[in-house]
Amino acid sequence: MAKAKFDRTKPHVNVGTIGHIDHGKTTLTSAITKVLAAAYGGNNKPVEFDQIDNAPEEKARGITIATSHQEYETPNRHYAHVDCPGHADYIKNMITGAAQMDAAILVVAATDGPMPQTKEHVLLARQVNVPYIIVFLNKVDMLDPADRDELVELVEMEIRDLLNKYEFPGDTIPIIRGSALKAMQCGCGKKECEACGPILKLAETLDTYVPEPKRDRDKPFLMPIEDVFSITGRGTVVTGRIERGVVRTGDEVEIVGFGETKKTVVTGVEMFRKILDEGIAGDNVGCLLRGTGKDEVERGQVLAKPGSITPHKKFEAEVYVLSKEEGGRHTP
Structure with a gap:
């Protein structure tokens, strides 16, 4: 169908x-x-x-x-x-x-x-x-x-x-x-x-x-990958919420994160099993990737416009340790 x-x-x-x-x-x-x-x-x-x-x-x-x-x-x-x-x-x-x-x-x-x-x-x-x-x-x-x-x-x-x-x-x-x-x-x-x-x-x-959210449409495309699926006969689909920018069928993108950065092409964009002309910032979408195996991409990586982002090995983080009352550890 x-x-x-x-x-x-x-x-x-x-x-x-x-x-x-x-x-x-x-x-x-x-x-x-x-x-x-x-x-x-x-x-x-x-x-x-x-x-x-x-x-x-x-x-x-x-x-x-x-x-x-x-x-x-x-x-x-x-x-x-x-x-x-x-x-x-x-x-x-x-x-x-x-x-x-x-x-x-x-x-x-x-x-x-x-x-x-x-x-x-x-x-x-x-x-x-x-x-x-x-x-x-x-x-x-x-x-x-x-x-x-x-x-x-x-x-x-x-x-x-x-x-x-x-x-x-x-x-x-x-x-x-x-x-x-x-x-x-x-x-x-x-x-x-x-x-x-x-x-x-x-x-x-x-x-x-809830006011209508402001979306970052004009910046380079970036989508953190939440899940990876393999669709028989079609290839690998990655899902996530587009953080910024726009993605269209035929766009070249990079898979950035663990290991080497890989280039691929988006061959389809869908939201809730319906086809999109373009996915824009704020959309929860699935992107079909050309020639990418399910084992070549994983949750935690990002899909991005080529050259727009590089992986970092050092970062500053804020750590919050849950107290016992908040469901955290009972002992140090």
């Missing part, structure tokens, strides 16, 4: 879910795709929970490992959504996901409040300069109705304190209360629906609270 062409008619924004394991990040991701598909139609396609956690190891363990990319749109914008793993072992993947975000949706279960990984993810969002955070307070339906309001207010205060601690504007950040599971199960997409309403409110908040 021929692939559809990606129609760039709306501003493109990268968002993602972060937060503690089992607080509902993947459920919320699925709920957003279902509710927006019902509410707005268009290119929105409902995605089941188990299609997001799609690696065999993830299904077996019931947790998200690598970062998973979904797409959805509101009447105003097109969103690429990264579902980040919440499990402590996978912090590296969380960083590759977070570094791509224009805004993060912090998911906190009202039943638990902020947990060690909630703090760790907020800290990471600060370290990799995620500019905006919106909070989705999940599982509100599981609180006892008798003292629900009081409990929710306490949890919200805790979240705002935590955000302030890591230099986000905790006092003004939007917090949306809801149940991702109820919304995923209902999926009617009606604003007045108790389950789906909060999801539509979240989408509206993304549209209004």
Whole structure:
């Protein structure tokens, strides 16, 4: 089947879910795709929970490992959504996901409040300069109705304190209360629906609270490689978020990083299984590379305009050691 062409008619924004394991990040991701598909139609396609956690190891363990990319749109914008793993072992993947975000949706279960990984993810969002955070307070339906309001207010205060601690504007950040599971199960997409309403409110908040990102279109093309795939009969595809510049089919590029710099040609650019005329800064794309074996390129290298960048062997780094409370080591 021929692939559809990606129609760039709306501003493109990268968002993602972060937060503690089992607080509902993947459920919320699925709920957003279902509710927006019902509410707005268009290119929105409902995605089941188990299609997001799609690696065999993830299904077996019931947790998200690598970062998973979904797409959805509101009447105003097109969103690429990264579902980040919440499990402590996978912090590296969380960083590759977070570094791509224009805004993060912090998911906190009202039943638990902020947990060690909630703090760790907020800290990471600060370290990799995620500019905006919106909070989705999940599982509100599981609180006892008798003292629900009081409990929710306490949890919200805790979240705002935590955000302030890591230099986000905790006092003004939007917090949306809801149940991702109820919304995923209902999926009617009606604003007045108790389950789906909060999801539509979240989408509206993304549209209004997060400004349209400024993109570096005019600089030389650069894309850090997040993943490498081999497609039978077509060759090697590298994926990542374009940091700056533009890439078109037929462009000569360099693979820079470990070992020798290699030259290759981009023979196709795709986003969400649709063909792009050009990939521009901010897009999450896959680039098909001519005559490059899967073993000749790896995550951590970059794809760049020839001669525009050189690998460095020395760099200055800022090291932050997690405290015991933040999920770090208990002993020095």
